[in-house]
Amino acid sequence: MTGWTVLLRGVRYRAGRSLVVLVLAAIAVTAAVLTPAYARAAAQSVLTDRLIAAPSYATSLNIGAGGPGSPAFNPSQESTLVVNQALNQMPHLRSLTGPPTVTVETPLQIAKGSLKGRYVYRSDACRLLKVTGTCPAGPGEVLVSDRTAKAHGFQEGDKIQLILAGKPQERTIAGTYTPIDVTAPAWGAHAYFLEGGPPDSSELLPIDAIFAGDEEDIKAVPTSTTVLMEIVYPVKVADVRQSGVQQLRKDLGQLGFLTANQELTLVSSLNVLLFQAQEDQEAIAKTIPVVAVPLLLLVVGVLMLLVATLTEERGPEIALAKLRGYGSGQASRFGLGEVLFLIALGTPVGLAAGLVVTELAAQSTLAPGVHVELVWPPFAAAAAALAVAFAAAWVASRRTVRSGVLSLLRRVPHRTGWRAGVGEGVASALAVAALVAAWNDRSSPLALLAAPLTAILAGILTGRLLSASAAVRMALARNRGNVASMLASAQLARRPGRHRVVTVVTVALALLAFSAAAWDVAATARVTDSQTTLGADRVYSVSSVDPQLLVSAVRQAAPDGSAMPVLRHSERYADDTVEILGVPAGQLEKVAVWPGHTAADLRRLAEQLRPDAPKEAPVSGTIRVRVTTTVLPRPIRLAAIIAVEGAGPRYITLGTLTRGTHTYAGAVPEGRFVGLALVRPPGETAGATVQMDVLDISANGQPVVSLGDQDAWTGAQRGADTGVQVTAGQTLKVNVSAESTADVLVSYVDVPRRLPVALSGEAPDDNRSATDFQVLAFADEPQQFTVVQRAKALPRAGDHGFIVDLDYALKQADATSGVPDSTRFYAEVWAAPTAPADLDKRLASAGVVVTQHQTVAQLQDQLGRRAPALAWRLYLLAGVVSALLALGLVLLVARLGARERRHELAALRVTGVPARVLRRGVRREHLALLGLPVVVGFAVGIGSAFLMLPDMPLVNVGVVSTPDWTPTAGALALAAGAGFLSLLLAVVVAVRLVRRAAPELLRGDV
């Protein structure tokens, strides 16, 4: 018979507890493996996510040249060959790149119709275009877009005169095209499809790009300075592994150097993206000790308790071995063999479980294509766990194994030694130091350990408190003759190792509660952040477009109002960026999302942003103004001011003002009447005094405006606020006392003079808390704003910006200085969940090209894969593992002591103690033993979360935000429920002991 026989038979004899030990050991190793394995996968995930989320042109290797004499005028094959040769020297980079695409392009104009566009050769054009006719394959052939052909009357087979660098070139239209997908990454950042856009300052209308069949056609004018060549090597970003990042960076540097030698320029954001990913990876790496340290302490603590309990349990068997003459080494091997065997057996199980859990986590929560990596750290962690487990086993069993035979046979419980007291003292001192550090600076390394160390301190105190209070209660119960309380208190006060169980359970529950609370808070913060960042359920970024076209396109695409046009503009002010958003206030309630605010809040905001204003005065045809002039020093021209959408105010001269009553008339474009102007003749050197009475303003026989609304009329000299007095009534009396030579404006204001805004952060004014301010927003000159609501954060504007009603803002711009060039704004379309799913296609058909689209869900998903979320997820996993360890330990302790407890309870029943009293005692004992640490653990965990989370990044690396403590049905509620159920289950199972404690048990015992 070998030692293995004894060992295996012992394991089988104690099958239940052996299984628990095996599971606990496996969980411990899983915990050890999980940290490095998950951290590695998470680091890969942030790298992959960064690269995948970036536009393909940002991650591609874009090698370009331009201008006369540059390689742009050489055949692109030559440049491609050069780059290929360079890449062949870098096998790693070469393996990551796909086949290149060559683009050669230059601007063009078409005399017919005053058109402008781009003349492009792309090696992959016909793959990306749906061609009607023939795809050009030779010189002189071009493709024109279907909509350009339709808009400007081009047809297949037509000869078309292109002007390249000022020189006409004739080409033949071989066919027409429609892009298969205008948003396809292959198009990159090129704005090829601009048909329908507004004319530029030279009144040239943009058209879609014209594609050539031969790159030499583009270079037809050798002196052209605007011929650009670009060779784009797509990078297979999903294949970029973090292990190869260093080599990739090195290769990029080398490629840049080699191409520069050939007068080619390498442009790629890949290196920047790799650095950004590295920031996230470093943030994850920083959190590892925060997770690993408490987990390690807990695992070691559980293992030590486990081994100590098991070896104590096997004390009589070890005594037998010693009695039969086993030496100390042989007896130790016999005593520890089973548990070490089970730990060793649990190691590969734990390793496999850790890898499987990581893989599952990777598949469910990490970036696509990220898997657990079979690299050395998880295996080293498993080996380290095994070594630590063995060391812990040796330490924990030392006292029992060294005990004499008689001590082991008597099973006199060991008293806690001074070493344990010192250990607890050190842990307590560290916890206090960490708390003090956290109080002063939460970002310090010691402060990061405050939560787990506080949990340990709480565990130690709870364990001691429970023992002490149980001793007191026992004395009271003895005096009162309360048997149930006496039994419960005796067990709590006298059973060896009880306070350690309490400590471990408290620590585990504290970790679980902290991680669950942190997860919930972080999840809420992610939702808030993503909603605030986007402002609506879906946001479509569209190419630069005329605001009015955008408004009409959205109205056409979503006639039910479920989508709205938004213009964004970022204005720098005092070294900070102010986000300015123009939104249709009336649609805010239906479309926008404002975290922490209800639909009613949005409705109220809309009402504030768009107060009632004088009625708009549309006008067209001929406008007639009847005026009685009483005072007029010199002839002054009278003009009507007409605001034309998107084109600014037009001054239509109606005639020269003369004394007496006259009617002045003029043809006006379609627009809004926004006032009258007294245009001073050139050469005036002094002010002027004019008194006139406007009797009537009409167009096409109908009155244009009411003259009786005092709020609608205002007067001033251009560039000033004074000089003109306007009195509304039956007639509009205008008294001008101009002190300067500036024109006099009598304005009909159909929008508030100061546009109401909701402001987050400080006002962009010298007085940061000002209510009224002016800033360059949606007009060519600063607009006046007044704050009607302040908020900590606004949808899409974040914590520093303001929202204004788009319609009012544009109307005011139209009426004053006009709307600036559309390139100054980011044009977006916000969509509610109820908006059409094919909104992008509808917008495209309405002439608005969607360049990107984001949803709150997507953003949440992305944020969920960023560094803070990944770290919190790891922490949550650690919390769950901790709870499982604690649960396993409780089960084990219950199982180990069950036999003795049954006999004790049976003996008590023999002495006449009723079963109900025993049940009550056992129930009280377990409620105190497990209930108190559960409650204290949760309280400490949540308290630690309150302490630490305000200064911990919840959503973005390096950015802290105020946690939202609103309870959610999330991880904390789940953990609390699971903890409560486990407690109930443990109590029920424990109480069942009494049923099995039949007096007959004692027959075999005595």
Next chain:
Amino acid sequence: MAAIGVSTRGLVSIYRLEGYDVVALAGVDLDIAPGEAVALLGPSGSGKSTLMAVLAGLMRPAAGRAHVGEVDLAKATETELARMRAVNVGVSLQGGPRNLLPYLTAEQNVRFAQRAYRGPNGEKPPSPREILNLVGLAGRGRMRLKPGALTPGERQRLALAVAMANRPGLLLADEPTSQLDTAARDDVLAALAAVHRTGTTVVVVTHDPDVGNRMGRTVTIRDGRVGGEGHSGEEFAVVGRDGSVHLPHDILEILPPGTYLRVIAQSDGSALLVPASGTPALEQPQNLPAVGERYAPGGGDRYQGLGAYAPGGETTRLPVPADESTTRLPSQSVPSQWNGTTYGNTGYSGGAGPIVGDGVHPGRRPADYYGEDR
């Protein structure tokens, strides 16, 4: 293995319990010749189990000398003591199951005990079958049974077999017949006899005088000393090296502690113990312990008289009360469930004596068994 003798001189054993030093053995002088069969008798707490623990090398003597064969128990290292238990001394603890691993078969239990054996010149231990045969458990079916499947008597015999696994020269058995019915007890005694016949020195701790009688020699341990000896059914008091003599309990009722005695040497070599008048103890009989709370096992001839063993071989007989009889433990306080075999003796007279013993005893607190921490 050749039989091994035991010799102790002034053996003192003290252990600490609940913060107090307990003198378990207070100067034991004992010689057991190789091949002898000796029963250690005595009331609970008298120190007989402690004596056995010392002889097994499980406790160190606090003072005095103790030799088991050639091993000086006071000087031997732990390794030497372990080797002694592995080769020379077999120990059977009280309660058969306590000696056995419940998950091993009878044969495997014997093999387990043989694993530490390192015989001279690489000598192998005897086969388990041979050992089990010695105690009457060699049947094929029995050998493969685990302890739980054996009868209590068989378990006890298996415990003896495990103790004899390496054919030691000395077998120390603590209460091998307790909790057994008569038939099982006889089987165990037969097994012990068989062991003795192989030449092994057998030392048995027992409360059972029948067992003692079967051993040939009995040594009564009382208050940590050798209080008497019995040879061939005759009991003797033993004069200690310091001249002290332990009087039997029944004599103590006549001559309670504090009695002034006049010891008168007789011309024939014997001595008379004559109580002096005016002895305070005699005038305060209420201080004596109640007779009914004590149990004198067996009864009968042994206690009809005890004598001081005189060098000349003659005994001075003392008067003994005619109605002295055994009194059993009152049974009315025991619930009906407790109707099996009881064990443990009485004679415990309160908190004055040693509190470490070998069974469950009325009047003791649980803490006396488990310690105050339990």
